[in-house]
Amino acid sequence: LRDPVNAVFQQEDVSKVLIFNEEEHLLTAQGRSGSVFLKVSQAEKQHWQKIFDHLRKKRDIREFGGKANYKFWKAVISRPDYSEEALFFEEEIPSRKAERIIGFICITLNKTSLNRRVKDLLFKTILMGAAFWIIGSVITFVVIRRITHPLRRLTREVNMLELGRNVEEIPVETRDEIGKLANAFNRMSVALKKRE
Numbered sequence: 209l210r211d212p213v214n215a216v217f218q219q220e221d222v223s224k225v226l227i228f229n230e231e232e233h234l235l236t237a238q239g240r241s242g243s244v245f246l247k248v249s250q251a252e253k254q255h256w257q258k259i260f261d262h263l264r265k266k267r268d269i270r271e272f273g274g275k276a277n278y279k280f281w282k283a284v285i286s287r288p289d290y291s292e293e294a295l296f297f298e299e300e301i302p303s304r305k306a307e308r309i310i311g312f313i314c315i316t317l318n319k320t321s322l323n324r325r326v327k328d329l330l331f332k333t334i335l336m337g338a339a340f341w342i343i344g345s346v347i348t349f350v351v352i353r354r355i356t357h358p359l360r361r362l363t364r365e366v367n368m369l370e371l372g373r374n375v376e377e378i379p380v381e382t383r384d385e386i387g388k389l390a391n392a393f394n395r396m397s398v399a400l401k402k403r404e
Contacts, residue, residue, distance in 0.1 A: 213238050216315060221325075223277060224316035230309055232260050263312055277316045284311040358386050362393055369397060 213225050213236060227235045234248060248256075262269055263283040270280055286308045362378060369375045375397045378390045 221317045221321045222315055223318045224314075226314040226316075228256075228260075228312040228314075230311055232256070232312070235311075259314075260312060264309060277319050278322065279314055279316050281312065281314045283309045284313055286310045355386065358382070358390060362386075362390060365393065365397075369400070 213227070216222055216225050217238075217240065223240045224238070226237045229235055237248075259269060259281055263281055267285070268280070268282045270278065358378075358381060365375050365378055377394050377397070380387045380390045380394075
């Protein structure tokens, strides 16, 4: 069991690993420092018995161990025939009749380390959201300014025309409705000058 336990401890958040056999006897209990402890209080044994009963029905359980850690319990199952898909997509397994529980495992994760990671992820998410918001705002501002600038110029020239002042020809920068409106205004101002 040394190799699988050492592999689990490759994750920095793991603080303790407990492995039990199918008869619910503790095989190994190892902490982050490498210490092995097999002495267990009666209260812990009673608590574990409830968990084992639950695991025989549900196969996994999550337990919140106060402010310090999270505990994840899982039943270790042996199947006579399995495929790689069965390992990842349990809903595709046709029957659980041939399954046999050969043990249980409990992995305890350090809550402070996990919370630090969650805070880092939250900070990065907020930072990315703010960056997208700023970029989106700048793009929206540029697009709106590009649309409203010709309209403001057109409004100014219409006001000049209303006051009877000399009107300049508005440059047509686009071929959309605003460009068509500028063309119409230019034609109208030329027609008014001819009438005068």
